[in-house]
Amino acid sequence: MSTVAGVGLDREELRERYRVEREKRLRADGTDQYVRIAGEYAHFEDDPYVAPGFTRPPRTDDVEVALIGGGFGGLLTGARLHQLGVEDVRIIEKGGDVGGTWYWNRYPGIACDVESYVYIPLLEELDYVPVEKYSRGEEIQAHCRRIAEHFDLYRNAMLQSRVTEVRWDEGVRRWIITTDRGDAIRARFVTLANGFLQKPKLPGIPGLATFRGRAFHTSRWEYSYTGGDARGNLTGLVDKRVGIIGTGATAVQCVPHLGAAAAHLYVFQRTPSSIDVRANRPTDPDWAGLLEPGWQQRRIENFQVLTAGGWSEEDLVADGWTDITRKLLSVSVQQGNPDLSPEAIAEMLETADFLKMEEIRARVDELVADPATAEALKPWYRQFCKRPCFHDEYLQTFNRKNVTLVDTRGRGVERITEDGVVVDGTTYELDCLIFATGFEVGTSYSRRAGFEIVGRGGRTLTEHWANGVRTFHGIHIHGFPNLFMNSTAQSALTVNFPYLIDLQARHAAWTIAEALARDIGEVEASAEAEAGWVDEVVTRAARSAQFSEGCTPGYYNNEGTADAKSRQGTFFFGAPTEYAEILETWRAEGTMEGLECR
Ligand code: NDP
Numbered sequence: 001m002s003t004v005a006g007v008g009l010d011r012e013e014l015r016e017r018y019r020v021e022r023e024k025r026l027r028a029d030g031t032d033q034y035v036r037i038a039g040e041y042a043h044f045e046d047d048p049y050v051a052p053g054f055t056r057p058p059r060t061d062d063v064e065v066a067l068i069g070g071g072f073g074g075l076l077t078g079a080r081l082h083q084l085g086v087e088d089v090r091i092i093e094k095g096g097d098v099g100g101t102w103y104w105n106r107y108p109g110i111a112c113d114v115e116s117y118v119y120i121p122l123l124e125e126l127d128y129v130p131v132e133k134y135s136r137g138e139e140i141q142a143h144c145r146r147i148a149e150h151f152d153l154y155r156n157a158m159l160q161s162r163v164t165e166v167r168w169d170e171g172v173r174r175w176i177i178t179t180d181r182g183d184a185i186r187a188r189f190v191t192l193a194n195g196f197l198q199k200p201k202l203p204g205i206p207g208l209a210t211f212r213g214r215a216f217h218t219s220r221w222e223y224s225y226t227g228g229d230a231r232g233n234l235t236g237l238v239d240k241r242v243g244i245i246g247t248g249a250t251a252v253q254c255v256p257h258l259g260a261a262a263a264h265l266y267v268f269q270r271t272p273s274s275i276d277v278r279a280n281r282p283t284d285p286d287w288a289g290l291l292e293p294g295w296q297q298r299r300i301e302n303f304q305v306l307t308a309g310g311w312s313e314e315d316l317v318a319d320g321w322t323d324i325t326r327k328l329l330s331v332s333v334q335q336g337n338p339d340l341s342p343e344a345i346a347e348m349l350e351t352a353d354f355l356k357m358e359e360i361r362a363r364v365d366e367l368v369a370d371p372a373t374a375e376a377l378k379p380w381y382r383q384f385c386k387r388p389c390f391h392d393e394y395l396q397t398f399n400r401k402n403v404t405l406v407d408t409r410g411r412g413v414e415r416i417t418e419d420g421v422v423v424d425g426t427t428y429e430l431d432c433l434i435f436a437t438g439f440e441v442g443t444s445y446s447r448r449a450g451f452e453i454v455g456r457g458g459r460t461l462t463e464h465w466a467n468g469v470r471t472f473h474g475i476h477i478h479g480f481p482n483l484f485m486n487s488t489a490q491s492a493l494t495v496n497f498p499y500l501i502d503l504q505a506r507h508a509a510w511t512i513a514e515a516l517a518r519d520i521g522e523v524e525a526s527a528e529a530e531a532g533w534v535d536e537v538v539t540r541a542a543r544s545a546q547f548s549e550g551c552t553p554g555y556y557n558n559e560g561t562a563d564a565k566s567r568q569g570t571f572f573f574g575a576p577t578e579y580a581e582i583l584e585t586w587r588a589e590g591t592m593e594g595l596e597c598r
Contacts, residue, residue, distance in 0.1 A: 071100015
């Protein structure tokens with residue numbers, strides 16, 4: 001028996017258990033197991049947060065910069081442009097307000113479990129300190145509105161406007177943006193900030209369309225039916241049998257509220273999440289009062305370093321996210337003078353991971369009374385195979401008499417009927433079925449965005465990316481002048497998305513401001529610069545492929561079917577601070593190397 005760090009865990013046994021659990025979940029249809037929200041399913045994407053009947057006359061004017069998407073991507077790019085004196089900016093947003101993720105996701109219990117002081121951007125600039133260590137969704141959405149107001153981004157914004165195409169017009173050297181409101185806006189620069197996890201997906205379960213009760217996706221919560229609000233109190237469900245499919249980060253947050261309200265709640269689980277301690281607490285006013293200028297950026301960078309497995313004397317955030325790194329350090333200290341070969345480091349990482357996951361599994365036994373239910377709620381994979389979750393009421397919800405965990409043992413729901421959900425031949429009759437089944441990742445960019453981007457010579461982005469994503473710095477694309485991506489593809493891997501978004505926002509804003517100042521008509525990635533970045537990403541992705549291939553399926557590894565093409569579209573795979581340094585150095589040099597300036 002090869003024991004782990006002298007604590008009696010059998011390394012081979014754990015590896016084998018993880019492998020078996022992964023095998024159970026692998027499916028030949030990979031990402032095709034999900035159905036596209038269109039046609040008979042189109043209503044699953046309707047905006048429940050706006051009054052119906054909004055109209056306005058079409059617009060055909062000019063703007064310097066169009067920001068497609070009013071989430072953190074559009075807002076931060078707008079803010080950074082404003083700081084550089086570029087004011088002729090327009091956000092074009094399909095929702096009824098800014099906020100993106102925080103506009104759409106309003107389900108009961110919604111909160112962010114990345115610490116608010118590092119997650120919420122521009123705190124110092126806007127003189128705001130969040131009220132809790134982990135913010136609720138409403139507070140973050142309100143902060144999005146605060147950013148839009150502070151940087152004057154509402155004045156020119158077009159809300160409830162869904163982009164239908166973005167096309168480069170060679171004649172006028174402008175992008176033409178058309179929308180479902182009949183608009184044709186001309187923009188000199190465009191930032192695509194239409195979001196990463198934004199296109200809801202539904203599982204292609206047989207009978208999906210036949211259910212006669214109420215059904216909706218968590219990102220379009222129907223409070224008109226459930227009653228209550230993001231804080232719970234779902235009075236409309238007191239006499240309802242409710243089912244929820246999915247047990248990812250979203251379900252973990254809303255299940256306690258559903259359990260508290262529904263006559264009966266059935267939670268249909270395919271793979272359990274890892275649920276660590278959350279320990280939220282109000283912000284200490286004394287602490288907030290002593291914060292010194294520059295505190296937020298220092299805290300953000302400290303968190304980036306630690307969550308990327310780097311070394312820092314201090315751990316300012318000190319929570320579940322940084323705990324894995326602390327465990328790793330303690331393993332290496334236990335080993336005295338550790339061997340630092342790549343193999344030895346990989347083994348130490350695995351050891352730290354085993355220790356962490358044992359702790360997570362022990363927590364389930366501590367909190368869940370019924371042993372069979374507890375067993376079913378234990379995750380058997382490495383912590384970062386799926387998004388780790390943090391919650392202090394989720395597991396206890398399964399101790400309620402009106403809550404049943406229906407564990408599908410990795411297979412997923414068998415069938416949906418007019419009356420409910422079938423698992424192992426048993427029908428669970430339901431009045432309401434909620435899909436906590438996540439968002440499209442790994443489908444084509446234009447499918448997720450909902451529009452095509454047509455660049456120089458009429459070439460579409462779909463054509464340009466037919467064999468895999470191609471960018472320079474994860475931001476510029478050859479053949480698409482004056483266009484900037486704000487996206488995870490080929491950019492830094494971080495658990496704190498606004499950090500990445502802001503890096504790209506600053507970079508795009510700087511490039512636009514420089515192009516305007518230097519009177520450059522077009523900036524576009526050269527074919528060579530793009531090829532160089534793609535090669536770098538592919539090389540780095542190959543190094544981490546082994547980890548991801550050993551993982552249980554999910555959107556992190558293209559449902560366990562990650563191939564060279566899909567790996568090319570993933571992150572840049574370095575510490576996020578390394579990505580930041582690459583961009584900062586490039587800007588400091590000021591030569592715009594890799595861009596063709598015309
Ligand atoms: P996920 O994609 O993480 O979860 C989808 C869930 O649906 C999984 O449990 C999946 O099971 C399940 N599922 C899919 N198909 C079936 C099926 N046929 N039968 C049964 N179950 C099925 O989506 P979420 O919305 O939960 O989270 C998306 C992301 O949003 C997170 O990863 C995180 O990045 C972010 N987020 C962050 C939050 C936070 O800060 N706390 C809160 C919420 C979301 P399986 O695992 O087997 O595929």
